[in-house]
Amino acid sequence: MRASGCIEHSAKLSAAVHAKAVALGKHVVRMTTAAGSGHPSSALGLGHVIVELMYRRMRYDPADPWNPANDRLVLSEGHAVPIVYAAYADLGGAIGPKSDSPTLLRVDDLPALRELHSVLDGHPNPAEGFPFFDAATGSLGQGLSVAAGLALAARLDGIPKRIFAVIGDGESREGQIWEAADFIVDYRLTNVCAVFSCNGWGQANEISNQQSPAALARKLAAFGWEVAEVDGHDPDALSEALSNAGRLPRPLAVLARTIKGWGVDFIQHQNYHGRPVPAADLPRALSELDATAHRLEAAPVELPGPPPPVPIEFPPPSPRKPVLGFVETLKRCGLEKTLAAGRLATRTAYGAALVALGDADTRIVALDGDVSNSTYSNLFAREHPDRFFECKIAEQNMVSVAVGLAAAGKIPFASSFAKFIARGVDQIDMAGITRANVKLVGSHSGVSLAADGPSQMGLSDVAYFRSMTRVAAGPGRPACVVFHPSDAVSAFACTCLMAQIEGMCYLRTHRPEAPFLYSPDEVFEPRGCKHLRRGSHVTLVGSGFILHTVLAAAKRLDECGVSANVFDVYTLPLHAAPILDAARSSGGGVLVVEDNYAGGVYSELAEAAAKEGDVRVHGLTVSRIPKSARTADELFDFVGVGVDDIIMSAKNLANR
């Protein structure tokens, strides 16, 4: 039994929460109408949830969103963001870059929603100056994974903070939500609390019965979660359910039954999705919100601000040591025999480099999707087990967990087969928008995988990742840097470069062993390439494992009296001048050879050459869908990038 004092207290608080939900709702309606677009109805449905979280439950300092001890909120259903903007403005939250005297968001700023020069983007977008968020959201289903990454980082850092993720009911159809649900249970991330906003509507229509509160409750329980189902507009019920966040032996999911368009009568009884209230109807919407307040006996008593973060003493950051060199690292990893053999797969060199980086810097963490014994991230797992996270066969979740880890200051390397990294392409795009400092590693790339067949081969990956290398994520910073090393020495060096570069990188490794092409102290750098062989008739360019085939072809060409330059393009974007210059002084023809589909180095060099038009560039890329073959060479021939293809094309170019 509750004491009557408590009830009174609760009733007062409820009245204040209702009043705040209405006040924020008015901002939501006004700002979306001012913007001429947006999702007021979804935002209104979250009114009480956001008030409960941002004013009462979360322990954080709105004026210092950079405090690592803050509880965090991931708004997975990003289109509802105006309600968060409204609350943050009301609370005087800080915006813009990290600062001791930050700019605070004001209520007057809200009508600039979705303007070019506003930090209030259409969907959560921390990179545009909204540090309350850790990751861009809005492409649905990704937020719970981001929350898991933040929670993992908090555990590593010994911070008792909690991470709240707000997810739509329709959104929970995305499989990634269930990948995250598994991962959170695997790692017992009980500091994560998921709030599902169950308003019953998707965009086009009602949600499926498979996403009803009852179905979600069954599913979440089956996945090992604690579940509480509440009226999402009842302050007491919400408060009670959320008071358990972080306190239970299992992660908590709160199913909040919400009303899309809450408080505005003329939009809440239909599926009013993704459009603002017309300006002419604005007064009516506002007066209906007033009527709602009246009906609920809302009292505009000011709510106290959110409780402060739990004070913690941060240990001094672990000192960073110099990274071991190539030779020392191979010895450290028990791979010294390969030094004598002079052969090693690029994927193995990656794993070894990761160990060395992990030795030197505790921010380095690694994730893998049940193929660590193929990608060689298992070397890191052996040496740094507390910083290795097994994501199992669920690559979408893996990428978004990495985004969460990066937001909390870790440097995550996430690996799988290149083919399966593609599973997370949309998550990778969101990581790009976030400017997340994530490192993606795709092994077994290209057709050299041969026997396993095309279902295991990453082939479009270079085109996809290159598209981002030509886009700025900030001044002088591409949205992605691609590394595609051809031997173990360069793979080692490229992995080390990835850790140094701030921002997204993609490393492409290969299954087969390959002979060393470089001495252990060779230096590699962003936009660089290597002139491996000098010739006077034609210029050949390779990237990754197939470079060895290119070198073999160059030798054979020599025997036919055609002397060829050979370049190793180990990274994109590329400073193409050295290659074009070499070509100008040796016949004017460049032949690019790749073991991937079109859109990679060939496009890069063709674009560079076509600017001036004085160098001819031809390309051999995988010209047909591969199949299985017993050897890489058989398959190179089959798809048109074998030694004979190279020789024929090079001769044609040289003889013009």
Place this chain on the structure above:
Amino acid sequence: MRASGCIEHSAKLSAAVHAKAVALGKHVVRMTTAAGSGHPSSALGLGHVIVELMYRRMRYDPADPWNPANDRLVLSEGHAVPIVYAAYADLGGAIGPKSDSPTLLRVDDLPALRELHSVLDGHPNPAEGFPFFDAATGSLGQGLSVAAGLALAARLDGIPKRIFAVIGDGESREGQIWEAADFIVDYRLTNVCAVFSCNGWGQANEISNQQSPAALARKLAAFGWEVAEVDGHDPDALSEALSNAGRLPRPLAVLARTIKGWGVDFIQHQNYHGRPVPAADLPRALSELDATAHRLEAAPVELPGPPPPVPIEFPPPSPRKPVLGFVETLKRCGLEKTLAAGRLATRTAYGAALVALGDADTRIVALDGDVSNSTYSNLFAREHPDRFFECKIAEQNMVSVAVGLAAAGKIPFASSFAKFIARGVDQIDMAGITRANVKLVGSHSGVSLAADGPSQMGLSDVAYFRSMTRVAAGPGRPACVVFHPSDAVSAFACTCLMAQIEGMCYLRTHRPEAPFLYSPDEVFEPRGCKHLRRGSHVTLVGSGFILHTVLAAAKRLDECGVSANVFDVYTLPLHAAPILDAARSSGGGVLVVEDNYAGGVYSELAEAAAKEGDVRVHGLTVSRIPKSARTADELFDFVGVGVDDIIMSAKNLANR
């Protein structure tokens, strides 16, 4: 109580099933050792499941895998395929192209596994000549969705066949499995039966407890499935569980507890994954299988072949009618007002075209991911509700369901925002390997979406899809054809072309309305482009919505005394000669303008030009990660593809 005759009968059958599992297991071990790679342990674990399915439960004719009445098997855990090859060879299944006197697979063919000229690819790959399968699998988590597509098609065609999907326990971590589980319940596809092989192991390690049989049973029940858990090496138990397939009011999942490496003692007590038995150990492996047979009192009594498909009378195919023209179709869809206005969004024209195609051909079906009122597939849903499938917010499942529908002869159009179509990139790659006749439609592409911000914008999509346009899926057939229309007339025509082209196509549409550029009877064709404006100083190329900005820039250039050709590149791959020829006779400079990240039309034309080197090609693509803005033009300027950018670049090119 069972009669004793039945028990005797059952015991005899069990002995025969054990013997068959052992015999097939020997083939598995031999063929993977011969290949020097593969996954014998996963295949051995499926021995009894495959015998039960392929010899006893499935109603089909191995010699006529093309019979549409056959029950079908989707091996979602594709790496276990050797056990299916062994059974199919033993049963004399047909391989190669459809024929009245097909080639039958023989046991002697098995050692050619994974050879270049064998149909026995490393993972299921129907396109290489193995028609028992409907889709390439091996990238995990996709098979249940394919099964759903096959089941939907069977219902449309009135065929009482059943679809069996075999899925690994570790594989069930993939979120797509749960998207499919929802979809199958939504559509009450009780003709689907999922068999989970629960051997407890992933590749790198044991599976998570989240994928244990108990957890899977809880989850599947929560998702609305009927669940039976059995010993996967007990013929009677398997038989009894599978006898319910297609007979229950809910879809059936059988959790088969299996043993990875079953029957070969020295590999079954460890995680022996993804490698063949060394040749030296082959005799030992075979003798251990013999010992297993002896222990189980296996009797090499020949099992009868599988029961034949349920005989059905196929109705004559619906006659195909001519497709209505543009004007008639807009009238049919109640859009006649837009004819007078001369303005319509490409996405709306797509929806209208889909209605016309659906009127003309009953094979046309449509899928959408809860955004049909944005993509305008809702026009089709209104007119052909029985052929419209709402996949909700689960794009991976949507793509793979489309693959299943296409395998059964439907022509599926699957639409979402271009950004979210990217969610299914790996599924799309598998569709390419399958040579699936699927049509993908990405709306709201590019930066013209403006206010909603980058989380909703498809930007890398052109680079990704173009990479496949340069790859052959067969003689004269690219793996993908991309369409990127700039106005409603061309969007209508491109949609009609997609239905005619055999194979994968991608249509990119835009949110904003745009004025008509073409007369209703204009003809569009694969590899084509349109010369919209003639000039003598420079050549401008646009694609999609931004073409209107290019045309505006051309007008302004005219005023400055620079006369420009303008080309509309509405499709890739492109026959570039008309553009290069025009450029040669008008200053030698081409400027390509795109509202996407690099890797699209600019790359295509740079590669074509760099072949000869006599035409200079410059490009303006989205040069920075976008954010929200109130108008498309603001954002075009922000990302460097606005009118002023075009004018400046074009002048530079013209003045050289």
